[in-house]
Amino acid sequence: MSKPTPISGFPEWTPGQRMIEQFVLDRIRATFELYGFAPLETRSVEPLDQLLRKGETSKEVYVLRRLQADTDGPAGDDALGLHFDLTVPFARYVLENAGKLQFPFRRYQIQKVWRGERPQEGRYREFLQADIDIVDRDTLPAHYEAEMPLVIGDALRSLPIPPVRIQVNNRKICEGFYRGIGLTDPEAALRAVDKLDKIGPARVAELLAETAGASEAQAKACLALAEISAPDASFADAVRALGVSDPLLDEGIEELVAVVETAAAHSPGLCVADLRIARGLDYYTGTVYETQMIGYERFGSICSGGRYDNLASSGAVRFPGVGISIGVTRLLGLLFGADALSVSRTVPTCVLVAVTSEDARPASNRVAEALRSRGVPTEVSPSAAKFGKQIRYAERRGIPYVWFPGVEGAADEVKDIRSGEQIAAAAGEWTPPREDLKPLVS
Numbered sequence: 001m002s003k004p005t006p007i008s009g010f011p012e013w014t015p016g017q018r019m020i021e022q023f024v025l026d027r028i029r030a031t032f033e034l035y036g037f038a039p040l041e042t043r044s045v046e047p048l049d050q051l052l053r054k055g056e057t058s059k060e061v062y063v064l065r066r067l068q069a070d071t072d073g074p075a076g077d078d079a080l081g082l083h084f085d086l087t088v089p090f091a092r093y094v095l096e097n098a099g100k101l102q103f104p105f106r107r108y109q110i111q112k113v114w115r116g117e118r119p120q121e122g123r124y125r126e127f128l129q130a131d132i133d134i135v136d137r138d139t140l141p142a143h144y145e146a147e148m149p150l151v152i153g154d155a156l157r158s159l160p161i162p163p164v165r166i167q168v169n170n171r172k173i174c175e176g177f178y179r180g181i182g183l184t185d186p187e188a189a190l191r192a193v194d195k196l197d198k199i200g201p202a203r204v205a206e207l208l209a210e211t212a213g214a215s216e217a218q219a220k221a222c223l224a225l226a227e228i229s230a231p232d233a234s235f236a237d238a239v240r241a242l243g244v245s246d247p248l249l250d251e252g253i254e255e256l257v258a259v260v261e262t263a264a265a266h267s268p269g270l271c272v273a274d275l276r277i278a279r280g281l282d283y284y285t286g287t288v289y290e291t292q293m294i295g296y297e298r299f300g301s302i303c304s305g306g307r308y309d310n311l312a313s314s315g316a317v318r319f320p321g322v323g324i325s326i327g328v329t330r331l332l333g334l335l336f337g338a339d340a341l342s343v344s345r346t347v348p349t350c351v352l353v354a355v356t357s358e359d360a361r362p363a364s365n366r367v368a369e370a371l372r373s374r375g376v377p378t379e380v381s382p383s384a385a386k387f388g389k390q391i392r393y394a395e396r397r398g399i400p401y402v403w404f405p406g407v408e409g410a411a412d413e414v415k416d417i418r419s420g421e422q423i424a425a426a427a428g429e430w431t432p433p434r435e436d437l438k439p440l441v442s
Helices: 015-034 087-100 143-157 171-180 186-193 196-212 216-226 235-240 247-266 328-337 358-373 387-397
Strands: 045-047 080-082 105-114 126-135 164-170 271-274 287-293 303-308 321-327 351-353 378-380 401-404 413-416 422-424
Touching: 015 105, 015 126, 015 143, 015 328, 045 087, 087 105, 087 126, 087 303, 087 321, 126 143, 126 328, 143 164, 143 247, 143 287, 143 303, 143 321, 164 171, 164 247, 171 186, 171 216, 171 247, 186 196, 186 216, 196 216, 235 247, 247 271, 247 287, 321 328, 351 358, 351 387, 358 378, 387 401
Parallel strands: 164 271, 351 378, 351 401
Antiparallel strands: 045 080, 105 126, 126 321, 164 287, 287 303, 303 321, 401 413, 413 422
8 A cells, every 4th residue: 555645634633632632622511511501413414405505605515425436416405515514404403303302402512524625724624613502492582692602711711722812793783883874785794894804904895895885985984893892891882983873783782792791790801892703604693703812813713603593494483593613623723733732641541560471461451450440541561571671661652650560479569650669559559649640731
């Protein structure tokens, strides 16, 4: 077999990096469950017409055929695509299972997704997301929009990563403002403003004219709104100072004030109202979130989401929701690239049980079984080499302790190969220090 060529955008972590990823997932999962979210996993594929029904681009969807040789397989609206986020599959799941769910329904979902975008640092074609959503039948109280940043703030604060800042906006503010200045296509204006960080204000003004029919004065007003940012409710005064009125604008301001003030009471400095944030997907209708990691702002958001009222609906029945998603692979990829995360050892093993001879291997196996029964990760030496070689094997793997079974009635001994300290021990009693029991992530 010739040497394989890596496939761009499909990361494969080293064992040490994978251990860090598992640690991160455990912490995130624990926080989600503390807030009462129940686990869920949906299928990896969805009908292509469903994936594309809310403004996404078909260029980013991986399409499946039933078999590689099935050249006459399904096409068009009957084709299947790998899901590129977890919100659309979740909305489908809610519709299919509404009769079995208790509302409001709180779920978390940690799962891989696939997106055919251009790979670059922190952006992948296959990646892991950790989502939470709350959906209800017919109406969803706005206080759930204020809860989302609290959960995410606690989850990310539990990790050994730089501090984060959650930027929040409410699309009702933008849409109400655009209507108030006379724009007839507020969704086009939202999509244009969403590109502000990528293309700059001059090009956004051109887009507003081209796609939303904005005059020069209207484009200037849209950009003035987008410049407003505040760590507290003072953003509301800045919006009102622009002299635009609309009932939807007032509603959005009230809801965003509640989000900012709730977050400030729970975790000062976590949230900032930033009226540039629009989120390009059409299904968002209320509060929207983007999260930057301090020191890594140039890479954009590592966690985003928002309120959606019409994504899950069947006839006259609606299931409005709000959700937010942590880009786990994106977050870790950026930190791995900066060598900003490390693990104390790259194997879970805490103790290596030495083997005095192959005939005595059963005795070493019994020691290992006794340690494992007490929760100590243990492996047995692969060979009965000289003890020096067995110790070097443990050193190479980062295993902190080597256990020497006693011979001819002598007591067993365990050695901390980092300090050289060696003591008599019994497998049914000895316990390593808590900090050595499992690898530490920092």
